[in-house]
Amino acid sequence: MGLLGTFRNLTVLFFCEQYPPIVWDGAGTYTAALAAALVGLGHNVHILCAQGRRISDTVENGVHVHRRPLLQAPATRALGGLGSRLRGPLHPRDSLALRTSLAASYSFWMRQLQLRPDVIETQDGETRALIEAVCHTRPLAIHLHCPTMLAVRLAGQPIGTRGLVADRLDQVSARRADVVTAPSQLLVDELRRDGWLGDRAVEVIPNLFDATPWRGLPDARATEPTIAVVGRLEPFKGVDVLLDAAARLRAAGVAHHLVVVGRSAGAIGGVESGTWLRGRARELGVDAEFTGHLTAAQIREVFGRARVVAVPSRFESFSLVAVEAIAAGRPVVVTSRTGVAPFVQRWNAGSVVPTGDPAALADALAPFLLDAGWAAAVGEHGRHGVTELEPEAIARRKEAAYLRGIKEFHARQRGAATIRPGLRLRPHRGPAVWLPEPRPPATDDRSRDGAASRPEHRSRIDVPESSARTR
Structure with missing residues (x-):
């Protein structure tokens, strides 16, 4: 059951409108594989998928999948050609309306379903967890896939004012999250150079894969x-x-x-x-x-x-x-x-x-x-x-990352001095639960622009040099 499962199970909630088979892409495939692996470790896993108009609640491979409509008012579509010009060539990547709809939909449906997760995980783009990040209602884990506007910049396309605002909103969730993970050092280094991460610590955990x-x-x-x-x-x-x-x-x-x-x-x-x-x-x-x-x-x-x-x-x-x-x-x-x-x-x-x-x-x-x-x-x-990417092994590393995120959440909520070493608290309900302190991952010693000195598969936290001195 893993470190935490010895004491109690986590309830993990994923925000993911790409969850298969509705849209089969990298983020959805990653979420499906991780969710199934976490269930295998004994955790209670829910997927909230806000897309289209469908309402259904199913259990797939032990994962509770809740499909709900995306709450939106597509005003520009009613304007025909004028609406296309208003949306611009980067739509929907730079869409502020889409970001608003996603954040509102996930926050609303989570409450309507009365889900009370121990931790929420979602990806970096489109601000799905913006409301939860700003209000800090639950421990939040962000897994970096590739921020939406980074892909636009890498393609050499001009971003414009709307794109800059959209990108800044996407950054909010990542910077205010309790734990951030990334699949590769390459992505972390690129985001460091871009200034996207600020002094945010990031742990490199490769994407799991079921062969x-x-x-x-x-x-x-x-x-x-x-x-x-x-x-x-x-x-x-x-x-x-x-x-x-x-x-x-x-x-x-x-x-x-x-x-x-x-x-x-x-x-x-x-x-x-x-x-x-x-x-x-x-x-x-x-x-x-x-x-x-x-x-x-x-x-x-x-x-x-x-x-x-x-x-x-x-x-x-x-x-x-x-x-x-x-x-x-x-x-x-x-x-x-x-x-x-x-x-x-x-x-x-x-x-x-x-x-x-x-x-x-x-x-x-x-x-x-x-x-x-x-x-x-x-x-x-x-x-x-x-x-090496076997699902159970990677899921255990994610489990440990969630533990650190939960600790960070409560440290923010109540002040680090009130959380004694080794104490893990169940958010918003139940008594305190004592768990052994997990061994922290090693911190790489590279500078902001340097390369990691250890092999990619070893657990580590990427911390920019400037913040490492103050932590």
Whole structure:
């Protein structure tokens, strides 16, 4: 049951409108896997999913899932073309109305359902927990995926005043949270440089992953020379770089087929991304198949026929796609600007190349395309390595992080002097419960702009040098 489960169970509430199967993306997949793992440790887990108009309460794999409507008044939609101009090109990423709706919906439905969690977890963007953060009603844990406006900046798009306000609102939840975690040191370093985190301490805990659905796929020995790339078709995903690399491979006589999976998002050169990429593939003479959005089962089928999977992103806080490919026994080629890159190197699961370099990307892909046996051997290395992200082990680290967040919450509420070492209090109800003090994670000793000196998988808290002196 884990450290806390020996004494009592936690009630954990997640705010997540992307919870599968309504929208299957990285944040939703992470939440589903973590929720199931926490249930396995004996905790009581609820998911509040504010999306659409559906009202339902179900129990899925021991997780209580509450689906409720998103409370909103889409006024600009009623204005037609004028509304589109008012929303602007970054909508809904910079939408203040959406942020208001999400914060109000989650706060309202939590109270309407009479949920009294010991801790709330949600992600960094769209201010889902803004009301809880500002009012400090419950212990709050924020897991950084990739703040919404950071992705816009990395894509080189202008943010504007509305985007700046939206970004500042997103920062409020993270800075006022009781505990903040991130899947990679890369993301923490990027946010430090950007000034987004302030002096906020962050613990690096990689995203957990259940490899079970992927273990049944055969290795790459019987595959044709096929490259797969999966993700939204947006500028910072780097699919344009992959197309240039594919053209170089073709010119060098390395025959292959490219499968591009994902829906279009954003624009390239003023043209809708999917349209631009399809046109670029035709222009370069690349043998490319654009599938659009696929289900998880369909993505497994794509990986089953791929020989190698590419993640050419200009920035990726972790990359679930890479981990899925590794679990499927496929070698991966990722850029150095993906949070999963240190794992790929440590597991000998593929290659890491510079960002935006089609020549380096082509050179890394070629050996796998030319030798199915080599692809299978590297894929087998990765399959062994991915067990490092086993759900129970990562869930125990999250459990310990929640404990620290609960302690921080009560220290703020009642003053640190009133909380004796080792004391854990159940929020708002019940008697005090004594628990052994968990061993604190080690603190890395890098400077604000330095790199971590320990391997990625070891527990640590990232604290900027300026705040480390005062803590």
